[in-house]
Amino acid sequence: MVSKLLEVTDLETHFISDDATVKAVDNVSFYINNAETLGIVGESGCGKSVTSLSIMRLLKNTPGKIVGGEITFLDQNLLNLSEKEMRAVRGNQIAMIFQEPMTSLNPVYKIGRQIEEGIRLHLKLDKAAAKARALEMLELVGIPRAKDILNEYPYQLSGGMRQRVMIAMAMSCVPKLLIADEPTTALDVTIQAQILDLMRDLRKNSDTSILMITHDLGVVAEMCDRVIVMYAGQIVEEASVLELFENPQHPYTKGLINSIPKLGNYTERLDSIPGNVPTPENMPTGCRFAPRCSFVMKQCLSEAPMLKGVQENHSCRCWLSEVEKND
Amino acid sequence: MTDILLEVKNLKKHFVQNKGFLKGKKSVVKAVDGVDFFIYKGETLGIVGESGCGKSTTGKMIMQLLEPTEGEVFFEGANIVEMPPNDIRHLRKEFQMIFQDPYASLNPGMKVREILREPFIIHGYNKKDIDTKVTELLKVVGLNIYHADRYPHEFSGGQRxxxxxxxxxxxxxxxxxxxxxxxxxxxxxxxxxxxxxxxxQKSFNLTYLFIAHDLSVVEHISDRIAVMYLGNIVELADKQSLYKEPLHPYTQALLSAIPVPNPKVKKERIILKGDIPSPADPPKGCVFHTRCPLVMESCKTIKPQLKEVESNHFVACHLYNK
Amino acid sequence: MQKTKELEIMEEVLPQSYEKTVGKSPAKEFWKKFKKQKLALIAGVFIIFLIVISIIGPFIAPFDFAKADYKQTLQGPSWDHWAGTDAFGRDIFSRIIVGTKISLLVGFISVFAGAVIGTILGLISGFYGKWIDSIIMRFCDVLFAFPGILLEIGIIAILGPGLENVVVAVAIFTIPMFARIVRSNTLMLKSSLYVEATKSLGAKNFRIIWRHIFPGAISSIIVYFTMRLGTSILTAASLSFLGLGAQPPSPEWGAMLSAGRDYLGSAPHITIFPGMAIMLTVLAFNLFGDGLRDALDPKIKD
Structure with a gap:
């Protein structure tokens, strides 16, 4: 039976400053099944990264604040845990890898020590066993000369190697959920292919669920089982990956798919979405996508549509799909 | 017959780095190590490559923002590398640059109007004409006149x-x-x-040199594409034949590595081993031989030259040396 | 994609309604942040108060600052003489008020002169680099090698004592500090993309320096200027205290301190009040400078 590993319900994360409150994540609900890869796709500022930081409760040093909702992970609400209890979840049951691995590695400690630290803390292994586990993990993620790398510092590694180390570190405690926030964005194409390949292998050989946050539809298409599309803090569409690319419902999703140039497809012009993402102070009252939408109707300007199922396992936040259903 | 607007011959840029002042050792980073190409009037030549391949350095040398270590750049037949600085300043009207980072390339303390007036002031335009020109420019790039009195930080990335x-x-x-x-x-x-x-490009009859790391973007906009790896051009062809029939093993790997936004396509992927070597210590012989799946003995010693193996399809690889 | 009729109508309305003209100029942004620095605001008000005093001081002082009254020497604070009188029976409160102008002027002129020269040197040094940079920076290193007060005493030893020479000495000491700060700013801005963009437009070096690099360095210059004002006022007072600057009977605060030295045990108010004036003024400039830095420095932007 497929069971839900993580369920996020009505999550509201706001950024509070002197002038205004920005609803960075606005009423977001989704779930991840066991051994499933869920992609969250969207452009900068859509709230995809804030969503992942909210799950990890890593908003402490930002103006961000979770003001509502529930994050249920293995039958407990993460938002009710104390900071100490949360630390036991982080890195152990939920691990995270970031876009820029250099910022998440401590530059003054050796690679080995950094990996071992988490292992000893969460798996309660002794020093020698932790070291053996670290070595095993480095070999698993395909790092050559793994033994030497244990004694090297982060700056001595290339970007791709650092990301491998991050993945080794994240996977070392066999987490139930791996959150990958733009894991390949900072990498070159040929290195990205290596890392994606590695993540596919890990997925095949373990039952870790992955929450993949990216702006790259290509990565989504290759890696994910289900996809959530976010725009201006809200989920606008949710579907399985095949369904989303075959039968996109929301005009934003359609626009995104059509606006990327595709290899070997010599069109003169690309379809594009006019205008820009609205800034928080200019957030439209109705549908947030309305000012850029080619199918906009009067209703869209005044009333905000809800996220509603259009088919089984496919939901969309658009007045158009409701109109069609009624017809 | 189409005219050649820009021609680059044997262009090189070597950066000398001091390695530890006690040892007095110097290391040479060969950012660009002898590239040759030309651009026809009205076409778009794309340069694609991964970080450290020297594509941006090449662009900056053409723009005369970096002095080449060796080689020549001919703009409409004149070698601009040897031109006196004052002549170059005047010639800059003819070649301009669009930068990667729209946040850093605009002076944050200037209003858009001032930013756009600057090129005209520098080249001594009549003050009366400038304001009309600025208004025209804003319209041409799809901005509004009321944008002129704002500062760069008030715009989104695309607008900048x-x-x-x-x-x-x-x-x-x-x-x-x-x-x-x-x-x-x-x-x-x-x-x-x-x-x-x-x-x-159409309305102003522009010629582009389009530098990017994203092959699908380059392929979309370019007529011909040069693929660079570690300071060298490894393949140069028009985009159809480069995509349909990539000859260099690196180009083949690069093409296959791009994630396709279509979950139904399951393609054979060539995954290259290892990292891009440091340009401070490039491999001997063919620069790609350390990662090449088809490496031969001769690749490790002899550097292949860029040769025309099919009409208008150039490649630097020993596989095609017959 | 097809356009609906509604869209066509909306396109005319949308651009304005969906991006309200904000028009945030850098100056407004600065004020927004500076407002929050309460201490700096208070310091700013105090500085304005000092400036006003320095202008109208001579007219509002209750007594003539130079007139001796031998019947009332070394009096403690009273209703007549708020800060008491000195060994010649002069009203200390009046002398402090009149002396404000001297301290502020000495501080301002010396820092201004040092800042102008230092900025020009820093711009040249950072922009052109190579040998000219080496020469300017070695010159700065030489000046930095002396302890500040010693260098100034040395300069005055050459030029001779007097308030004008204190100004010169403090200015010379200020030059290398500005040169260094402006140079490091210049180096950073020189490699910035917008300077490169201007270069590629064909701009001459002078234009690049004047229109792009100098404005980028100006916030650091302002912050440092304010901070240095406090220090320079203190230095000038110290030099006068040592008898190298303002000469009696000038109501310069440092000279007043010096004059009160002999009466420290019997009439401490002679030194306490000018001392307080110096301390409050220097403190105000430093707090104001701190506030400016927090509001202007892009690194601490939220």
Whole structure:
């Protein structure tokens, strides 16, 4: 039976400053099944990264604040845990890898020590066993000369190697959920292919669920089982990956798919979405996508549509799909 | 017969780094190590490659923002590398640049109007004409007149890049070097800018040198594409034959590595082993031989030259040395 | 994609309604942040108060600052003489008020002169680099090698004592500090993309320096200027205290301190009040400078 590993319900994360409150994540609900890869796709500022930081409760040093909702992970609400209890979840049951691995590695400690630290803390292994586990993990993620790398510092590694180390570190405690926030964005194409390949292998050989946050539809298409599309803090569409690319419902999703140039497809012009993402102070009252939408109707300007199922396992936040259903 | 607007011959840039002042050792980073190519009037030549391949350095040398270590750059037949600085300043009207980072390439303390007036002031235009020209420019790149009195930080990334494009267009140049102009932008904005650049090319008869790391973007906008790896051009061809029949093993790997936004396509992927070597210590012989799946003995010692193996399809690889 | 009629109508309305003209100029942004620095605001008000005093001081002082009254020497604070009188029976409160102008002027002129020269040197040094940079920076290193007060005493030893020479000495000491700060700013801005963009437009070096690099360095210059004002006022007072600057009977605060030295045990108010004036003024400039830095420095932007 497929069971839900993580369920996020009505999550509201706001950024509070002197002038205004920005609803960075606005009423977001989704779930991840066991051994499933869920992609969250969207452009900068859509709230995809804030969503992942909210799950990890890593908003402490930002103006961000979770003001509502529930994050249920293995039958407990993460938002009710104390900071100490949360630390036991982080890195152990939920691990995270970031876009820029250099910022998440401590530059003054050796690679080995950094990996071992988490292992000893969460798996309660002794020093020698932790070291053996670290070595095993480095070999698993395909790092050559793994033994030497244990004694090297982060700056001595290339970007791709650092990301491998991050993945080794994240996977070392066999987490139930791996959150990958733009894991390949900072990498070159040929290195990205290596890392994606590695993540596919890990997925095949373990039952870790992955929450993949990216702006790259290509990565989504290759890696994910289900996809959530976010725009201006809200989920606008949710579907399985095949369904989303075959039968996109929301005009934003359609626009995104059509606006990327595709290899070997010599069109003169690309379809594009006019205008820009609205800034928080200019957030439209109705549908947030309305000012850029080619199918906009009067209703869209005044009333905000809800996220509603259009088919089984496919939901969309658009007045158009409701109109069609009624017809 | 089409005219050649720009020709680059044996262009090199070597950066000398001091390695520890006690040892007095010097290491040479061969950022660009002898590239040759030319651009026809009105076409778009794309340069694609991964970080450290020297594509941006090449662009900057053509723009005379970096002094080449060796080699020649001919603009309309004249070698601009040897030109006195004052002549180059005047000639700059003819070749302009669009930068990667639309946040850093605009002076944060200047209003858009001042930014766009600057090229005209520098080249001594009549003060009365300037304001009409600025208004025109804003319209051409799809901005409004009321935008002129704002500061760069009040714009989104796409709008800033439009301002950058307007500035590059101001002096009616013949050549525009675009260094990763869309890689800092969101997908939906990227296509707006690419479309705008195509439209402008038609209406102003522009020639582009389009530098990017994203092969699908380069392929979309270019007529011909040069693939660079570690300071060398490894393949140069028109885009159809480069995509349909990539000859160099690196190009083949690069093409296969791009994630396809279609979950139904399951393609054979060539995954290269290892990292890109440091340009401070490039491999001997063919620079790609350390990662090449088809490496031969001769690749480790002899550096292959860029040769025309099919009509207008150049490749630097021993596989095609017959 | 097809356009609906509604869209066509909306396109005319949308641009304005969906991006309200904000028009945030850098100056407004600065004020927004500076407002929050309460201490700096208070310091700013105090500085304005000092400036006003320095202008109208001579007219509002209750007594003539130079007139001796031998019947009332070394009096403690009273209703007539708020800060008491000195060994010649002069009203200390009046002398402090009149002396404000001297301290502020000495501080301002010396820092201004040092800042102008230092900025020009820093711009040249950072922009052109190579040998000219080496020469300017070695010159700065030489000046830095002396302890500040010693260098100034040395300069005055050459030029001779007097308030004008204190100004010169403090200015010379200020030059290398500005040169260094402006140079590091210049180096950073020189490699910035917008300077490169201007270069590629064909701009001459002078234009790049004047229109792009100098404005980028100006916030650091302002912050440092304010901070240095406090220090320079203190230095000038110290030099006068040592008898190298303002000469009696000038109501310069440092000279007043010096004059009160002999009466420290019997009439401490002679030194306490000018001392307080110096301390409050220097403190105000430093707090104001701190506030400016927090509001202007892009690194601490939120």
């Amino acid at each position: 890049q439009r301002i950058g494009i307007a500035r590059a267009l101001a002096l009616n140049p013949k050549l525009i070097v675009a260094d990763e102009p869309v890689s800092a932008l969101d997908v939906s904005i990227q296509s707006q800018i690419l479309n705008l650049m195509k439209d402008l």
